[in-house]
Amino acid sequence: MNATSQKRGGNLWLSAAVWGFAIVMIYPLLWLLSSSLKHTTEVYSQAHKLIPAHFYWENYVSGFKGFAGHSFFLFFQNSLYVTIFSVVGTVIASTMAAYAFARIRFPGSAFWFACMMLTLMLPSEVLIIPQYMLFNKLNWINTFWPLIVPSFAGGAFFIFLLVQFMRGIPVELDESARIDGCGRFLFFAKIMLPLIVPAIVTTAVFKFIWTWDDYFAPLLYLNSAEMATVSLAIKSMADPTMETNWGALFAMSVLSLVPVVAVFIAFQRYIVEGISTTGLKG
């Protein structure tokens, strides 16, 4: 009796601490929301106020209008297009490669794995120029190809992640499957994939968010205004050396978070509820 009530009390404290900390964590989001509703001259002069003097919804209208005759509707379309294809490509190629590295003993496997890890270690800043030269030679500048096609080669980060998860799956499964006459491809598709759903969804969610937020690649490869992605378009609204409509900028920043948050909330349960319900040992 005593022990359980003590435990309950402990849990209460824990809950309070965890929820209290959560408020600290979302402070920036609240601040962003509030700034998106302030008049642009108030954004900095009233920066410390979390509740705006007047709710200035016009920011959303003037921001959504976009620029050069293109509204944010178009930018959202562009972003979705790039992001969805990148996610699909990354997931397919990464799970395949990870499966090979985690489960198949093939000559050269260690070599290629080392190569893959090395590509993670080189700062991408020095690859910008030769990569641009390459895409320029391919005539891919001002198209979505440089943003999408490389994703179909997977990503080293995700391959490594998936390898680690696959190696957590008991190897006896492979053997029993082999005895059952299950080939490698069938085993991969029918047994391995369902077992690592949390890791696959993690990959998809990360790739979605990172592609959605990335503005540097779009900046380099997309030239015309009608090609701009949301993150690039938002970047095109802020210039610390010129007059900037900060209210509209923050309004669009809020909007740009909507798909990302939606994707995360929709898919997070697959990340954390994938395998425990399937039951490994059953």
Add this chain to the structure above:
Amino acid sequence: MKRTSKQWLRNPDMYAGYAFIFPWLLGLFVFSLFPIFFSLYLSFTDYDILSAPQWIGFENFKEMFTDDPRFVKSVKVTLLYVAVAVPLRLCFALAIAALLNMKIKGARALRSLYYLPTLMGGSVAVIVMWGQLFGLNGAFNSFMRSIFGIEISISWITDPSTALGSLIVLSVWQFGSAMLIFLAGLKQIPASLLEAALVDGASAAYRFRRITLPLLSPVIFFNLVMGIIGGFKVFSEGMILTGGGPHDQTLFYVIYLYENSFRFLHMGYGSAMAWVLLLAVSILTALVFRSSSLWVHYESKGEREA
């Protein structure tokens, strides 16, 4: 166990292996190989981006190690950052993940709330917001004033003595990605094992140490390796918030590399820095990989730790 090449050819695993890594391998050859070797070549040149590179042998490397105080400074700053921020973030992410994995009311909502800062990434809002939290008149200083009556007139992010520390706090605060990976890993641990231990009367701490940690070790290993690599390559946080300042107090290695490459137009020097970093980080990573046989527990016995 040496195999001859003929045996290789007859090995069905070889075809399966290469079939599965084919998309990645193709991408490596088409999109990465040329840029990577081009940058390696550039590291032996004087290249100002606007005109053709001039071969200068090891000059860049020589200058780096003998005649560039800012390089030394950037190495020191980065090492300090990696040594403090990476373990802190790892522990923090693991602790929160373990907490959220417990049966707490509203765990799902909490997960989203905790991941939000990571979702916001490095947008303009984050910069301004950090100013609001840790600026001169920021929430932190006001809090100290009103609760403890302590007057603080430090702008935490921009003051030379506290800037690096603030960036470390920021990086720990963006633990969401690591936390999510831990959560996915925790869920992969069969509940039956933990229940069995519970029946045996094992304490929570014992269960965590003896069952959860070993089974989670492949994922811890992943987060550790990526944390180290990412830590050495830290760029955006510093670039956005401090730009390396004040007077180089937060001059991360890659910020200095970028500055050399794109601001000073010493792309050859920048490339040389990139390859020095690659060499250093790969040695460190190799050591971590070596150590993994001691503490990483795999269900399957792959080749990596052989």
Add this chain to the structure above:
Amino acid sequence: MRSIKKRYSAILLLLAIGLTACGGGNTNNASTNEANNTPKTSASETKEASSTEPVTIRVSYWAGTQLTIDAHDNVVKLFEAAYPNIKVQSEYATGADYTDKILVQAASKDLADVVRVDYSQIKNYVSKGLLQPLDEYVADKTIDLEGINPLHTDVGKVDDKLYGVNIGNNALVLFYDPDKLKEAGVEAPAASGYTWEQYEQDLQTVKDKLGIYGDTHFGQSQYEIWLRQHDAKLYNDAQDGLGYEDDGLFTEFFETQLRLQKKELLTPVAVESEIKALEDGPFPKGNSAYGGWGYWSGSHSAVVEKQLNKVVGFSLFPGPGKGAYIKPSFFHGISSNSKHPKEAAQFIEFYTNNIEAAKSLDGYFGFPYNPKVLAGVESEFTDTQKRVRAYLDLVESQGSPIDPPAPAAGSEVSTSFKNIASEIFYEKLTPAEGAKRFRQEANKALKK
């Protein structure tokens, strides 16, 4: 242990492949260099065909707000209506992004036909063969510079050839808040003969009477004005060293700043370090009486007045007027890889000299200097623009010509300056030590 060896032999192998690939990289570059030279000869061929065949030209410009993009877009629409055979594809970015993008494009010989180049970079771009001379288009009046004071166009010349057409004029300005000065009983800075002593005294009065800060700390741009006031320059003529011998200039400049800082006449460095946007500075927020932060008369005046919601005063910086100068806000140049230089020149002409275009741009990227254009748009000037114009006239009458563009190592020198200034203001370094270190670091960068 074996696996490590395996991994490292892998790395070695990669390195080996890399070294053999180097030869390839070299020849690659040689061929792109040749390609770079060809457009000059093909330029004359394309010229005849230009007037009828449909042509698309790319224009890259510096912009980072809805306002600027829309203003530019308007000009493009007007241009396309006037030249139905030419289509304009615009590209834009701002700040460091713009520089990055231009560099990456330049490395691939993929620059837009019309490139916007800053004064600080034009010399470097020309010496690397990225821009083509515009003299033939000026001679045949495709770009009509007649009736313009050469003072405004000669700044775009390198080695006596014109490479950049000035987009508009700009000048550094010391703003002041007339209401605050009046309240403190301080006279507005005189149009000429405003001295550093007077400035310091005025800051003190403002502080004593109103209890607010006078101004912000000064940086490199104000230091260059200070040097010009002493008939010195930041870089020597050969641009391989500093342009002044007396470190006393550096020391005195920073000692003055430090003295003002210690008397709390300047906003604390901590406050200034938190400035995130133009609208965020102490002056536009109404927290200081003077705004000498490094504002440009062009696009900044309107922002500051809007933020403060009042008319502000324009003054030269304290000290002899010869320190002031007019700077071209940006140049339009034609890249040497352009296949349509004639059409590019037509666009530049339209942008610079068309009255409707000037109205649409509204002096946003710098003030028009062509008398014909000025006469055409004068009637539509806002009050702010009238003040900007009066200020530019003042700079022109009192100031002296702008210093030559900075050398390629200029950004390294600026970084050194910024770091040393920061250490001085945080009192980690004395001005005299700073002077010595700046000379040593700057000379090292410039000699490279």
